[in-house]
Amino acid sequence: MSETILITGASGLLGRALVARFAQEDFQVLAHCRLRPGKETDNVHWLAGDFSTVESTADFLIEHEKKLKECRYLINNYGPIILRPTVDVTGKDLLADFLQQVVPVVDISRFLIARAPLQAVLNIGFEYTGEIRAYKKILGYAMAKNALLLLTRSWAASYPGVCFNLFSPPSLEKAEVLPKQAHIVAPELVAERIFRIMARCSSGFHYRYTDPPATAKN
Numbered sequence: 761m762s763e764t765i766l767i768t769g770a771s772g773l774l775g776r777a778l779v780a781r782f783a784q785e786d787f788q789v790l791a792h793c794r795l796r797p798g799k800e801t802d803n804v805h806w807l808a809g810d811f812s813t814v815e816s817t818a819d820f821l822i823e824h825e826k827k828l829k830e831c832r833y834l835i836n837n838y839g840p841i842i843l844r845p846t847v848d849v850t851g852k853d854l855l856a857d858f859l860q861q862v863v864p865v866v867d868i869s870r871f872l873i874a875r876a877p878l879q880a881v882l883n884i885g886f887e888y889t890g891e892i893r894a895y896k897k898i899l900g901y902a903m904a905k906n907a908l909l910l911l912t913r914s915w916a917a918s919y920p921g922v923c924f925n926l927f928s929p930p931s932l933e934k935a936e937v938l939p940k941q942a943h944i945v946a947p948e949l950v951a952e953r954i955f956r957i958m959a960r961c962s963s964g965f966h967y968r969y970t971d972p973p974a975t976a977k978n
């Protein structure tokens with residue numbers, strides 16, 4: 761029987777590539793989106809949900825509980841970026857960043873830990889997760905992504921039966937926000953790397969993207 765995976769933010773840039781990669785391996789893919797579902801197939805099923813509040817995330821979990829109870833794998837890929845000049849950032853802005861980046865990860869993961877045969881969770885960071893840097897426009901986003909790293913490491917130690925890892929993607933081709941001198945990579949290559957990480961039985965690791973070795977020309 762094929763394994764079930766939930767991918768949040770599955771209709772976005774990286775999400776679409778992840779859905780295609782796992783569907784190709786015959787996973788049952790539960791693909792979350794807010795408004796723009798992709799094509800429904802024998803092994804890709806679209807589940808709509810709004811993660812902008814704690815209550816609407818809970819509604820998503822309750823509405824789709826029957827399907828979600830099958831999940832062995834979870835990729836917490838939803839994580840929108842909001843640009844704000846650092847000098848203007850308020851406490852309310854920081855709360856909004858944590859509400860978007862961290863709260864759905866906590867509530868969705870805990871729901872599946874309690875109700876599904878969950879084996880592995882992968883959280884998605886960003887290019888500079890784990891680095892101490894100054895940010896002029898994405899301070900709240902960077903703080904919340906770093907909180908995900910702490911959460912991942914802590915849960916890996918607290919739940920020995922489930923693998924928790926964090927993967928930090930590079931900037932993605934066609935992304936709306938691209939830092940200067942970004943290392944830009946096709947989402948399909950990033951999805952391939954994530955697929956290989958999910959196949960391992962490791963826990964508590966922070967993985968970064970590295971380019972695949974160049975193939976020798978004939």
Ligand SMILES: NC(=O)c1ccc[n+]([C@@H]2O[C@H](COP(=O)([O-])OP(=O)(O)OC[C@H]3O[C@@H](n4cnc5c(N)ncnc54)[C@H](OP(=O)(O)O)[C@@H]3O)[C@@H](O)[C@H]2O)c1
Pocket residue numbers: 768769770771772773774775792793794795796797809810811812836837838839840841884885886887929930931932933935936937
């Ligand atoms: N893009 C990059 O260059 C980059 C670089 C490093 C890390 N990352 C990280 O990689 C992950 C994927 O990024 P991405 O750029 O591929 O994402 P994206 O293209 O912006 O995708 C957004 C996804 O979130 C969904 N969504 C939007 N608002 C929502 C809401 N209120 N509630 C629930 N779902 C909502 C969208 O659904 P609809 O389509 O239905 O609206 C879509 O599936 C994120 O965690 C991001 O932080 C991205």
